Amino acid sequence: MLSVEYRRAPEFPFPTPIEDAYAALRWLHDHAPELGVDRDRIAVMGDSAGGGMAAALAILSSDRGGPKIAHQLLIMPMLDDRLAAPDPDIERYAVWSYDDSRTAWPALLGEAAGGPDVPPTAAPARLDDATGLPPAYLEVGQIDVFRDENLAYASTLSRAGVQVEFHMHPGAPHEFDSIAFTSDVARRAIADRVRVLRSL
Template sequence: GPRGAMVMLVRIVNREETSMAFALHPELVPVIARRMAAGPPPPPAERGDWRRLRADGEAGLAAVEAELPQFADVGRREFTATSHDGARVPLRWYTPPQSGETQSGETPEQPGPAVVHLHGGGMILGSVQLFDRTVAGYVAESRVPMLAVDYRRAPEHPHPAPVEDCWAGLAWLAEHAAELGVDPARIAVMGDSAGGGLAAGTALLARERGVELARQILVYPMLDDRNTRPDPVLAPYTGWNWDYNHTAWHALLGDAVGAPDVPCAAAPARADDLTGLPTTYIEVGELDIFRDESLDYARRLTAAGVSTELHLHPGCPHGFDRLAPAADIVRRSRADRIRTLRSL
């Protein structure tokens, strides 16, 4: 998260690592440095301390979100879906200005696309509210409506609750497509970090349950529970590190982490068969601990005959877009996401 990135930059600026194979993107250094001006970041949460990780992560998300425009002209409506165990899952439906429903409540004559958005947060933190302006910004710029799912989080609600809640949101949108002016053949799933993993897991459930998605949009997705051993080359740059990843996956899966029978809906990298999945967009930073699992997933998707667009951003750590939204590298990344959304 943002605070972890500050710790990362402190190490780099102080030259604690002298033989680096990679370098932080030069556009990111001054932006992140300005974030450090308020004072040194707190020490990182220890492995297994999900409460501290949640508190620090949500404080960082709230600070970043507060810097974004409110997008007050984007429509927001609250709904609920029912999950696999009867739990009620809050949903927030975002519509572009002057589109979606008319003032009279009538839907457009021609149905259009929609996206199920799943927020990030390592499966253990985050909420629809903490990503409200982020999602509204996507909707305002792309003019594609989005349904944000406030899925339950681990460890209070371990697998399968989070991904089943996401599936419930997708099923709800498909069921209510006509009244919302949505073409059910043009529904996509999208998420970043843990939300990207949940989007990939939801796409696997959709394939299994006979729902055809138009696309999956995976932004530095969290896909593989086995990724808990540090890479010393990447270590100086990590905001979301391997201790955090260990904490997050154990919160979701308990002692099953790393075992051979982890279900692919929980960790999509475990899927043996990727055929029949929707057209895919994947992006990840070169300095992200999710880099290799994202690249491998893209490779396996194309090998399975799934059309896949892949972006590897040089010099970018996890969450680079939220750290420095004005940097050119971030603007290019966002333009690719908006182009992908508009193509629906």
């Protein structure tokens, strides 16, 4: 694992965080032989905002012609700056709330948040055509505020012929694997992530 300490909003708004992540990907690709890393097995992975960053990095790398990414593991990712109306069945259980999203996206995008000119490398849900993106593993809890945008993104990828494995965990909130890491659902989710990584 290479953990990227990318600079974060609001001090460093878009595009600084994604450019930092891309620089780290290029560095890993360039130094792969000396690190004993197989360039053909490099994946990106993240959860929550980091999951959105991983999805955006897959898009940016594809747009720029590389480095090649073998797989993207998107764990309850934050993908869409166009905030949906709150679901009352989720809102009362939300660990990450709709208000948190209303704060976070403008911190990253400024006044552009929610407007017409946000690129998919900032908010991956803006992607129209996912052709050529790497296979994806995507998971979310059923009572996570990101549920609907995650389901929609899995469909966007699938419609473009991208291989997608999608899991919606019943009764699980955002960051359920950190809150109840010994629960059955968390153990199943972690086992699935490990399985995907080992399959690369």
